Every structure is written in C-alpha cells, then in structure tokens.
Amino acid sequence: GNSVTQMEGPVTLSEEAFLTINCTYTATGYPSLFWYVQYPGEGLQLLLKATKADDKGSNKGFEATYRKETTSFHLEKGSVQVSDSAVYFCALVTGNQFYFGTGTSLTVIP
Amino acid sequence: AAGVIQSPRHLIKEKRETATLKCYPIPRHDTVYWYQQGPGQDPQFLISFYEKMQSDKGSIPDRFSAQQFSDYHSELNMSSLELGDSALYFCASSSRGTSRGTQYFGPGTRLLVL
Numbered sequence: 709g710n711s712v713t714q715m716e717g718p719v720t721l722s723e724e725a726f727l728t729i730n731c732t733y734t735a736t737g738y739p740s741l742f743w744y745v746q747y748p749g750e751g752l753q754l755l756l757k758a759t760k761a762d763d764k765g766s767n768k769g770f771e772a773t774y775r776k777e778t779t780s781f782h783l784e785k786g787s788v789q790v791s792d793s794a795v796y797f798c799a800l801v802t803g804n805q806f807y808f809g810t811g812t813s814l815t816v817i818p
Numbered sequence: 819a820a821g822v823i824q825s826p827r828h829l830i831k832e833k834r835e836t837a838t839l840k841c842y843p844i845p846r847h848d849t850v851y852w853y854q855q856g857p858g859q860d861p862q863f864l865i866s867f868y869e870k871m872q873s874d875k876g877s878i879p880d881r882f883s884a885q886q887f888s889d890y891h892s893e894l895n896m897s898s899l900e901l902g903d904s905a906l907y908f909c910a911s912s913s914r915g916t917s918r919g920t921q922y923f924g925p926g927t928r929l930l931v932l
Contacts, residue, residue, distance in 0.1 A: 742920070751908060752861070752923040797860060805874055806851070806910075806921060808860040 710735045714798045714809030721788055721816050729783040729812045731772075731798035739800040741765075741774050741781040746795045746811070755783075755796070788816045820844055822911050822924035830930045831899050839894040839927045843911030849873070850892040851921060852884055853908040861908055867892060868914070896929075904931045 715730040733739065743755040743765070756765030761776035770785045781798060793816050798809040823842040831837050843850050849868045853861035854877075863876035867886035878884070881899075886892045896903060906928050910921040 740920070744923070751925040752910075754920065754922065757920060801921070803874075805866075805876075806861075806863060810860045 710739070710800065710802055710805075710807045712798050712800055712807050712809040715812055716810070717795075718813040718815060721814070723790055723816055723818050724787045725816075727783070727785040727788045727792075727814070729796055729798075729814070731781045731783065731809060733779050733781065733798075733800050733807075735779075735800055735802050735807075737802050739802040741772070742799045742801070743770070743772055743781070743783050744797045744799060744808075746797065748794070752797065788814070790816045790818055792816050822909055822922055824907075824909050824924035824927050826927060827925065828928050828930075830932065832932050833899060833901060835899050835931075837896045837899060837929060839896070839907055839909075839929075841892045841894070841909030841911075841924060843890050843892070843909075844913075844922055847911035847913045847922075848890065849912045849914060850886055850890070851910040851912070852878075852892070852894050853910065855906040855908060855926070857905075864894070899931045901931050904929060 711734045713732050740759045742757045744752040745755045756767040758765040758774035764773045772783045795811045795813045797811045825840045851866040852864040855861045864878040866874045870886045884894045906926045908926045910923045912921045
C-alpha cells in the first residue's frame with residue numbers, strides 16, 4: 709500500500725540551527741512527493757515538491773531531494789528562523805490520492 | 819493569484835444539527851478534495867470530485883454527502899452532527915492538466931459541535 713512515515717515531533721531548535729525532518733514513503737508506482745506547512749490556525753500551504761527521482765524541491769530556504777533508492781524525502785533548512793515555527797507534513801500523491809504523514813511540529817526559539 | 823476559498827471559516831452547531839460547508843476551487847481547476855483534520859492529527863481524506871463526478875472516496879461517514887456543481891464549486895453536507903465531528907475541514911483543488919497532482923488547500927472551515 710501507500711503510506712508516509714514522518715519523524716515524530718515536537719522538534720525544538722534555536723534560531724539559526726540546522727533543521728532536518730525525516731520522511732520516508734512506501735508507494736506503488738511513481739509518486740510525487742510534497743512538503744506542506746501549516747501555521748497555527750491556518751490551512752496547509754505547499755512548501756515544495758518533487759515529481760521524480762533525484763529532483764530537488766526548494767522554497768524559502770527549505771530543500772528536499774526525492775531519493776528513490778532510500779524512498780526518502782527529508783526536509784532540510786540550513787538556518788531556521790522563529791517564523792518557521794509550524795507543523796510540517798510530508799505527503800505523496802499517486803493516482804489522484806494524497807497520503808499525508810502525521811506531521812512534525814517545529815518550534816524555533818530566539 | 820486566486821486561491822481556494824472556503825466558507826464559512828468558523829461554524830458552531832449543536833448535536834444532531836446539519837451543516838453545509840462550501841468550497842470554491844482555484845479557477846480552471848477541475849478536481850476538488852475534502853479532508854477532515856482533528857486536533858493534532860494529519861488530514862484525513864474524505865472524498866473527491868473530478869469534473870462534477872465523484873472520483874475517490876475515503877473515510878467519509880454515511881451521514882456526510884458532497885457534490886460538485888457545474889461551476890466546479892463543491893459542498894460538503896453533514897447531517898446528524900456528533901461531537902466527534904468537531905474538526906478543521908479542508909478543501910483542496912487541483913488540475914489534472916498541471917504537474918502531477920499538486921493540491922492547493924483552502925484555509926479550512928473550523929467546525930465546533932456542542
């Protein structure tokens with residue numbers, strides 16, 4: 709079946725620290741992979757995506773590389789800011805169905 | 819750029835009442851999805867529509883129904899509301915013509931059942 713496994717949170721980092729949120733997936737076929745971010749009280753916003761193996765998605769300093777050999781799509785940012793505090797969801801789509809991870813809550817402290 | 823619009827943003831109902839949530843997709847998007855997100859949980863897929871026809875069905879209770887209209891907006895109808903229906907309901911839209919199924923989410927409707 710299709711599923712996404714995400715690093716459990718919560719994660720607390722100091723400002724300017726390096727961030728990694730692990731995401732691995734199981735899928736039939738060739739899924740597209742996504743990271744969504746949800747700020748408190750708001751909806752899901754697309755952060756970045758990758759549609760095929762070895763693609764790198766990037767946005768706002770965040771990056772993730774589609775690794776087919778390790779079935780992973782880890783999210784990274786070199787220097788986090790307080791404004792990055794949010795819940796991050798890894799997701800895959802195959803066919804027209806989305807599969808979300810359970811979300812990782814990130815808190816960045818000054 | 820235009821985004822997905824949902825209304826109302828907040829809704830308070832009592833048990834056994836009915837509720838209707840509305841979703842207006844991004845212009846020219848042909849597919850609409852509904853999700854339910856409980857507190858601290860990931861979004862759970864309920865149902866989707868493509869070109870006004872139901873395309874996929876997830877964990878939507880029998881008390882709920884949905885449809886997509888000729889202008890592509892969608893409505894989620896919820897009857898006999900229960901306390902456990904309190905959640906954030908997201909609508910998302912996509913276009914099958916664009917890259918590999920990216921869904922764009924609305925801001926959500928927060929439903930509270932008392």
